Amino acid sequence: MLLHVEDLNIEFHDHIVPETVVYDFDLDMEEGEIVGLVGESGSGKSMSALAIAGLLSRHDAKKRGQILFEGTDILGCPRETLRGLQGDEISMVFQEPMTSLNPVKKIGWQVEEAMRIHTKATPEERKRRALEVLSHVDLDDPERVYNSYPHQLSGGMRQRVMIAAAMINTPKLLIADEPTTALDVTVQAEIVKLLKHINKKHNTAILFISHDLSLVRQLCGRVLVMKGGYVVESGNTEEIFNNPKEDYTKHLIDSIPKVNLDE
Amino acid sequence: MKRAFKDFNFTLGLILTAIVLIPAIIGIFWTPYSTETMDNAMKMAGASLSHPFGCDNFGRDILSRVMAGTGTTLIIGLGTVFIGTLIGTIIGAFTGYYGGLVDDIFMRFNDVMFSFPSLLLALVFVAIMGSGRIQLLIALGIAFIPSYVRIVRAEYVRARNLDYVKSASLAGASDLRIMFVHILPNIVKVLINSILIGFNNAVLAEAGLSFLGIGVQPPVASLGRMLSDAQTYLFNAPGMALAPGLTLIVMVLGISLLGKSKVITDR
Numbered sequence: 096m097l098l099h100v101e102d103l104n105i106e107f108h109d110h111i112v113p114e115t116v117v118y119d120f121d122l123d124m125e126e127g128e129i130v131g132l133v134g135e136s137g138s139g140k141s142m143s144a145l146a147i148a149g150l151l152s153r154h155d156a157k158k159r160g161q162i163l164f165e166g167t168d169i170l171g172c173p174r175e176t177l178r179g180l181q182g183d184e185i186s187m188v189f190q191e192p193m194t195s196l197n198p199v200k201k202i203g204w205q206v207e208e209a210m211r212i213h214t215k216a217t218p219e220e221r222k223r224r225a226l227e228v229l230s231h232v233d234l235d236d237p238e239r240v241y242n243s244y245p246h247q248l249s250g251g252m253r254q255r256v257m258i259a260a261a262m263i264n265t266p267k268l269l270i271a272d273e274p275t276t277a278l279d280v281t282v283q284a285e286i287v288k289l290l291k292h293i294n295k296k297h298n299t300a301i302l303f304i305s306h307d308l309s310l311v312r313q314l315c316g317r318v319l320v321m322k323g324g325y326v327v328e329s330g331n332t333e334e335i336f337n338n339p340k341e342d343y344t345k346h347l348i349d350s351i352p353k354v355n356l357d358e
Numbered sequence: 359m360k361r362a363f364k365d366f367n368f369t370l371g372l373i374l375t376a377i378v379l380i381p382a383i384i385g386i387f388w389t390p391y392s393t394e395t396m397d398n399a400m401k402m403a404g405a406s407l408s409h410p411f412g413c414d415n416f417g418r419d420i421l422s423r424v425m426a427g428t429g430t431t432l433i434i435g436l437g438t439v440f441i442g443t444l445i446g447t448i449i450g451a452f453t454g455y456y457g458g459l460v461d462d463i464f465m466r467f468n469d470v471m472f473s474f475p476s477l478l479l480a481l482v483f484v485a486i487m488g489s490g491r492i493q494l495l496i497a498l499g500i501a502f503i504p505s506y507v508r509i510v511r512a513e514y515v516r517a518r519n520l521d522y523v524k525s526a527s528l529a530g531a532s533d534l535r536i537m538f539v540h541i542l543p544n545i546v547k548v549l550i551n552s553i554l555i556g557f558n559n560a561v562l563a564e565a566g567l568s569f570l571g572i573g574v575q576p577p578v579a580s581l582g583r584m585l586s587d588a589q590t591y592l593f594n595a596p597g598m599a600l601a602p603g604l605t606l607i608v609m610v611l612g613i614s615l616l617g618k619s620k621v622i623t624d625r
Contacts, residue, residue, distance in 0.1 A: 148528060150524060150528060178530045178531075181528050181529065181530040182529035182530035185528075186528065187528050189525065191521055194522065195521035195524070196525070197526070197540055197544070198522075198544065199543045199544050199546075200543065208526065209529035209530060212529060212530045212531055212535075213530055260529070
């Protein structure tokens with residue numbers, strides 16, 4: 096078992112009345128598995144993902160339950176242990192490629208960051224590895240991208256860079272939080288293909304968060320549907336798509352725009 | 359670089375700063391006359407070929423004293439900005455990045471410090487530590503910290519929730535690394551502007567304090583000290599006030615223009 100989440104509850108205390116955003120979230124992931132997490136905006140999917148990545152700061156949110164990553168208790172372990180995992184075993188790709196790169200640092204430096212922190216590699220080794228991962232994410236001219244600043248790249252290229260940076264230490268779990276939402280449709284398909292390829296090649300488990308059901312259907316073997324902080328339905332992707340049990344899931348599936356060019 | 363010179367503010371600012379800075383740098387190593395040797399025969403002499411700006415009430419060459427005095431003023435200005443920026447950035451980074459109770463305590467203390475004009479604050483520190491160049495530098499530096507804390511803290515509060523900071527922390531970067539390696543380069547632009555403004559304020563504050571007689575002590579020359587000395591003889595020897603006064607104006611104007619120029623603000 097790679098990841099075991101049990102009874103995760105997330106509560107925010109930054110208002111007078113505490114607000115619970117995730118209720119009794121359960122999730123088990125095996126190595127090399129791709130799991131989809133779908134739901135509308137505000138359903139708690141990103142919050143669950145941030146908690147799994149250990150990114151919810153301790154004084155903003157109260158968390159109950161258990162998150163075990165290869166036996167390490169993410170919620171309870173000391174920060175040093177958590178930092179040792181982040182960027183090395185667990186990585187994350189965010190929704191907005193425009194803001195998730197540091198505007199004043201070169202791409203190469205940012206891609207190397209996780210390697211600089213977690214390994215004792217020399218600058219030459221780091222550069223070689225960075226160019227390698229940059230070419231693995233189908234960037235045409237890795238050397239040029241390596242020496243570019245974020246504003247010189249397009250949105251799709253930046254998202255590839257983010258994926259490259261996340262993959263530099265070949266993590267066991269990659270959390271992709273709506274990685275395609277800010278991109279146009281053709282690029283979306285390429286990113287999904289890329290994630291699938293990474294999954295096959297490195298046996299990296301991927302938690303794919305999206306509200307785009309058609310992408311989830313292409314990529315994920317298993318899917319969790321969230322609404323208002325609860326997981327309302329979960330199971331094999333095809334089964335859920337073919338006969339959804341919950342009304343909410345039916346609504347979600349019905350709302351996929353159908354394009355038929357023959358008519 | 360060629361484009362930079364098309365910017366009027368930058369070109370004029372650079373020329374004005376150079377007019378003051380070059381003689382000041384030469385003044386560190388060499389001045390036409392000694393800055394402290396008095397000459398009774400040349401008391402309050404007007405401008406002449408041997409003394410272009412004339413002589414002061416002790417017969418000391420004003421050009422030499424302006425050259426050396428600008429250096430003193432510059433060092434105090436730079437030192438003040440250095441202390442203010444360094445400590446201000448560190449405190450601002452910690453309070454802004456972590457927030458919470460420590461932030462609240464520090465910022466309320468900062469508000470109290472902020473409610474005093476920095477000149478008055480410097481006056482208090484000079485009263486405690488005594489007057490002199492080093493003391494003045496430290497006093498002004500401390501007095502300038504609160505405003506830098508404000509500026510830097512605001513930038514860190516804005517930055518701490520940005521996605522690139524989240525990615526950095528997810529890469530496993532420590533808080534210190536995030537604060538000073540990831541976020542700091544992003545706020546350099548804001549810092550440069552406040553450094554330039556702060557430098558001007560420090561130069562003026564030095565002049566002000568020395569003018570009041572609690573800054574640089576005679577016979578050491580500084581622009582403020584010279585203005586203060588000139589005050590008594592304003593009608594007998596106007597040249598005594600004119601030279602340091604104009605130098606101060608040109609320097610502050612030059613640096614202000616540089617700070618306003620697109621070359622610096624657009625980076």
